[in-house]
Amino acid sequence: MTLAKAQQGKIPATVITGFLGAGKTTMIRNLLQNADGKRIALIINEFGDLGVDGDVLKGCGAEACSEEDIIELTNGCICCTVADDFIPTMTKLLERENRPDHIVIETSGLALPQPLVAAFNWPDIRSEVTVDGVVTVVDSAAVAAGRFADDHDKVDALRVNDDNLDHESPLEELFEDQLTAADLIVLNKTDLIDASGLKSVRDEVASRISRKPTMIEAKNGEVAAAILLGLGVGTEGEIANRKSHHEMEHEAGEEHDHDEFDSFVVELGAISDPAAFIDRLKGVIAEHDVLRLKGFADVPGKPMRLLIQAVGSRIDQYYDRAWAAGEARGTRLVVIGLHDMDEAAVRAAISALV
Numbered sequence: 001m002t003l004a005k006a007q008q009g010k011i012p013a014t015v016i017t018g019f020l021g022a023g024k025t026t027m028i029r030n031l032l033q034n035a036d037g038k039r040i041a042l043i044i045n046e047f048g049d050l051g052v053d054g055d056v057l058k059g060c061g062a063e064a065c066s067e068e069d070i071i072e073l074t075n076g077c078i079c080c081t082v083a084d085d086f087i088p089t090m091t092k093l094l095e096r097e098n099r100p101d102h103i104v105i106e107t108s109g110l111a112l113p114q115p116l117v118a119a120f121n122w123p124d125i126r127s128e129v130t131v132d133g134v135v136t137v138v139d140s141a142a143v144a145a146g147r148f149a150d151d152h153d154k155v156d157a158l159r160v161n162d163d164n165l166d167h168e169s170p171l172e173e174l175f176e177d178q179l180t181a182a183d184l185i186v187l188n189k190t191d192l193i194d195a196s197g198l199k200s201v202r203d204e205v206a207s208r209i210s211r212k213p214t215m216i217e218a219k220n221g222e223v224a225a226a227i228l229l230g231l232g233v234g235t236e237g238e239i240a241n242r243k244s245h246h247e248m249e250h251e252a253g254e255e256h257d258h259d260e261f262d263s264f265v266v267e268l269g270a271i272s273d274p275a276a277f278i279d280r281l282k283g284v285i286a287e288h289d290v291l292r293l294k295g296f297a298d299v300p301g302k303p304m305r306l307l308i309q310a311v312g313s314r315i316d317q318y319y320d321r322a323w324a325a326g327e328a329r330g331t332r333l334v335v336i337g338l339h340d341m342d343e344a345a346v347r348a349a350i351s352a353l354v
């Protein structure tokens with residue numbers, strides 16, 4: 001049977017992966033607003049105890065995806081909760097009378113896509129859904145800045161604290177694993193680097209993988225729906241040949257975890273001078289090498305909440321929606337870093353900014 005024939009009648013699912021802050025949610029938001037009439041169900045998985053991505057996407061009011069079609073998986077990284085969380089969610093979705101035309105899954109920035117894609121081979125899922133393709137979003141500016149290059153000092157420092165650390169830099173390894181799974185690589189944030197920087201990023205990304213998936217460039221995740229949702233690969237049949245570092249190191253099937261990374265939520269009162277707060281927050285992020293920080297702030301006198309998004313020490317902010325009636329105003333920020341990040345010091349430093 002040909003691949004096309006085997007896929008006939010199945011709902012296509014696109015897996016969108018990429019490191020923390022690469023631009024996955026931004027790309028999906030753009031997709032929902034330009035979905036060419038397709039009805040999309042969205043499964044979102046996030047690292048950290050604040051559902052920021054789901055909130056951002058629910059607020060975008062796109063017709064392609066109503067609030068009930070946005071499902072958040074919050075019990076940890078999707079690659080570790082396949083059996084307990086992902087499969088039951090898919091089963092429920094497939095039992096709905098009004099099935100979607102396409103399913104889009106946003107993995108957390110720390111997820112290995114391989115176990116998720118392999119789950120589409122489970123009998124109950126395989127007969128109904130196929131993986132149209134895995135799209136890996138790359139933060140071109142972060143690659144150009146050497147974020148994923150092996151930082152030997154850091155790895156050595158981690159090893160001192162963890163004798164079991166059996167591989168190279170966790171960032172580098174995860175970056176490669178997410179690229180290895182890709183059918184399409186989107187080099188995003190091209191507005192932040194020049195042409196020669198972009199050429200180096202292309203070369204570096206290509207050097208990390210043995211296959212040659214298509215690479216396209218984008219800014220603000222602006223990629224046409226016809227490209228993102230029409231790959232037609234059936235990746236569940238190929239994923240066994242795209243092994244992650246973990247799978248290659250532990251063929252015996254040992255579980256992997258995300259112990260190399262840590263996250264916590266900082267709760268603060270109102271922020272009366274957001275410009276000063278954000279300016280000084282950049283210093284805290286740089287000093288403690290915070291990888292990602294995001295959340296909402298309460299600014300006195302403003303009817304809307306302020307969305308704060310930091311990727312490294314680059315910070316975006318905008319008022320995203322009005323505080324709802326009865327909703328407790330407050331500032332909540334999720335902070336993600338490597339596991340040697342000093343949580344108490346970061347908490348104290350952020351709290352001191354208010």
Ligand SMILES: Nc1nc2c(ncn2[C@@H]2O[C@H](COP(=O)(O)OP(=O)(O)OP(=O)(O)O)[C@@H](O)[C@H]2O)c(=O)[nH]1
Binds near residue numbers: 022191
């Ligand atoms: N300058 C610039 N900023 C971008 C671009 N794409 C996304 N961003 C910004 O980068 C930040 C992170 O974007 P998200 O879309 O939330 O990234 P993500 O991959 O979903 O992040 P996680 O879910 O936390 O892993 C936001 O502040 C975006 O506005 C881009 O092409 N250029």
